Amino acid sequence: MPEETQVSSPAQCKQGKVDREDRRTVGESTSENPRMTCRNVNVYYGEKHAIHDVSLDIGRNEVIAMIGPSGCGKSTFLRCLNRMNDTIEGCRVTGEISIDGENIYHNSVDVVGLRAQVGMVFQKPNPFPKSIFDNVAYGPKIHGLVETRSEMEDLVETSLRKAGLWEEVKDRLQQPGTGLSGGQQQRLCIARTIAVNPEVILMDEPCSALDPIATAIIEDLIDELRQQFSIAIVTHSMQQASRVSQRTAYFHLGDLIEIGPTTQIFTSPLHQLTEDYITGRFG
Numbered sequence: 001m002p003e004e005t006q007v008s009s010p011a012q013c014k015q016g017k018v019d020r021e022d023r024r025t026v027g028e029s030t031s032e033n034p035r036m037t038c039r040n041v042n043v044y045y046g047e048k049h050a051i052h053d054v055s056l057d058i059g060r061n062e063v064i065a066m067i068g069p070s071g072c073g074k075s076t077f078l079r080c081l082n083r084m085n086d087t088i089e090g091c092r093v094t095g096e097i098s099i100d101g102e103n104i105y106h107n108s109v110d111v112v113g114l115r116a117q118v119g120m121v122f123q124k125p126n127p128f129p130k131s132i133f134d135n136v137a138y139g140p141k142i143h144g145l146v147e148t149r150s151e152m153e154d155l156v157e158t159s160l161r162k163a164g165l166w167e168e169v170k171d172r173l174q175q176p177g178t179g180l181s182g183g184q185q186q187r188l189c190i191a192r193t194i195a196v197n198p199e200v201i202l203m204d205e206p207c208s209a210l211d212p213i214a215t216a217i218i219e220d221l222i223d224e225l226r227q228q229f230s231i232a233i234v235t236h237s238m239q240q241a242s243r244v245s246q247r248t249a250y251f252h253l254g255d256l257i258e259i260g261p262t263t264q265i266f267t268s269p270l271h272q273l274t275e276d277y278i279t280g281r282f283g
């Protein structure tokens with residue numbers, strides 16, 4: 001039987017926090033209005049058990065931050081949400097992950113369609129070796145989202161506007177995407193993700209290669225995108241997690257240790273391991 005994800009009487013340590021040895025999740029892992037639900041998710045790389053029985057919801061119109069020391073499984077967990085782990089040989093995922101009530105691991109699911117519905121933005125901006133226009137147009141084209149050239153032009157413009165990049169690139173749409181600055185490339189990748197009309201956007205350390213100005217632009221953008229999408233963001237910056245997210249999940253060695261409102265996680269965490277991390281005693 002999987003362990004309960006809610007702890008009724010967690011072991012307390014001296015400081016009144018849940019004891020370091022207690023690895024059951026503390027905090028509210030469910031959402032009143034979930035877009036995605038994850039229940040008892042385990043991930044194995046061959047023999048290695050990388051994610052242990054993690055349950056959480058991603059709410060509509062929320063940004064959920066995933067934090068924790070290097071190697072704790074943040075990227076592994078994020079990749080479960082659009083089946084990117086399927087591409088890693090020897091990787092096995094168990095448990096149930098649903099979007100709008102549909103199990104994304106069901107045999108009948110079209111994985112290409114799923115990855116449009118649950119888009120991903122990576123740490124290093126990775127534009128295609130194509131023009132700025134074609135970077136954004138590629139997805140809608142292969143998914144057959146538009147019929148005419150003028151519909152495509154509208155969709156490219158709208159996506160670039162939503163990504164906050166239109167004004168900077170409108171006069172150079174035919175130039176290569178790789179010729180943009182790092183921060184512009186990351187916004188181009190966000191525009192490319194938005195263009196296929198996703199419901200959820202996964203971001204794995206999207207600002208770690210960017211300077212503070214480009215980072216601030218992306219963070220503002222994340223806040224705007226929340227009006228339309230659900231966003232799960234992995235970040236090593238606790239300042240960034242507190243600026244952009246409404247809920248935060250703290251992972252430690254493959255366990256989801258604590259989850260709750262971001263302000264509570266950073267001001268009064270319930271678990272000693274969370275406290276250790278946010279006060280710089282770990283990682």
Ligand SMILES: Nc1ncnc2c1ncn2[C@@H]1O[C@H](COP(=O)(O)OP(=O)(O)OP(=O)(O)O)[C@@H](O)[C@H]1O
Nearest residue numbers: 045048050068069070071072073074075076077088
């Ligand atoms: N392709 C893989 N094959 C085998 N083990 C892997 C693979 N990818 C990750 N792991 C292992 O799974 C665990 C979790 O890794 P993961 O990359 O998810 O951590 P992370 O929290 O994203 O770390 P970081 O903050 O450094 O990016 C680690 O022990 C890692 O070595």
Ligand SMILES: [Mg+2]
Nearest residue numbers: 074075076204
């Ligand atoms: Mg990672």
